[in-house]
Amino acid sequence: MSKTLTITDNRTGKQYEIPIEHGAIRAMDLRQIKTNADDFGLKTYDPALMNTANCVSRITDIDGDRGVLLYRGYPIEQLAENSDFLETAYLLLSGELPTTAQLNKWKTNVTLHSMLHENVKKFMEGFRYDAHPMGIFLSTVGALSTFYPDAKDIFDEQSRLTQTVRLIAKVPSIAAYAFRHSQGLPYIPPDNELSFTGNFLNMLFRMAELKYEPNPVLERALDVLFILHADHEQNCSTTAMRTIG
Structure with missing residues (x-):
């Protein structure tokens, strides 16, 4: 036919x-x-x-009416039960789940990029004490391009991967710093011995203790939440860019 x-x-x-x-x-x-x-x-x-598709995606498939969410063909239930956020991020980027060696290398690479430049912290300190954390977050993420001018090399595949790793690694640090700024608390640097999600909790809530130990139930719940929100099929900002060409 x-x-x-x-x-x-x-x-x-x-x-x-x-x-x-x-x-x-x-x-x-x-x-x-x-x-x-x-x-x-x-x-x-x-x-x-309402009835227009503007791309063909092999990354995510969502059917809200049937309660279906697939990342690269994998059901979200399977990933939420058996994977963590960084493994899921690798899957979304590469199309396949990583081997043990690939996953270890990926996690190490993300971990090594979690620190923020000291001038980024000074930039964030310039906001009023009552500035909304989301406003601080958005402004700081936008300002990263001034610290990493190679981000303009959008046609270079390796450069795009580097910026992807930087964003995955630094967004938790920026979000945590924005929250602590709104609370009048000092910034907490990343702890490379913790998991991706455990480190985020550390940067959010550590106080005077020498070593922050995240609650394992909260850590796992937040990690699953990150997995569920890892990709939206096509979010608003992506749709806007595709629409304007």
């Missing part, structure tokens, strides 16, 4: 064969449907993109 859509333009009587790919047609294929040579061509009208 041919995977095409036959359209008859009743204005002109002409017929058009439009290819169907992945259960969709390309909107630009409708441009050829014209009433005359000066006609711009047929356009689609879809407010709020």
Whole structure:
């Protein structure tokens, strides 16, 4: 069976064969449907993109009505039970779950990037004591590009991977510092002996103790929460960038 859509333009009587790919047609294929040579061509009208797909994804599949969430084909229940956040992040980025050696190397690489430049901390200290933590967080993440000018090399695959690792590693540090700034508390540096999530709790809540020991139940619950929110199929900011081209 041919995977095409036959359209008859009743204005002109002409017929058009439009290819169907992945259960969709390309909107630009409708441009050829014209009433005359000066006609711009047929356009689609879809407010709020209610029935418009703007990419083909092999990363995440979500069906809220059926309660299905797949990362690279793996059910979220399986990942939440058997994986941790960094292993899931590796899966999303590479398409496959890591071997033990790959996972250890990946975790070490992320851990080594968790520290923040001292000037980043000074930048955050410049916010008012009552500044909203989210405002501090967003501004600081944006400011990272001034500390890492190589982030502009968006067409370099290795550079993109480096920025990805930096963001995964530094976002918990920035978030924790933003929270502690709002509480009037000193910043706590990362503890490389803790897990990714355990270290985040350490930077959030450590007080005067010499060594912070995260509650294992809270640590695991937060890690599962990170897994559940690791990818949204296509979040608002990604959709905005794809829409404007």
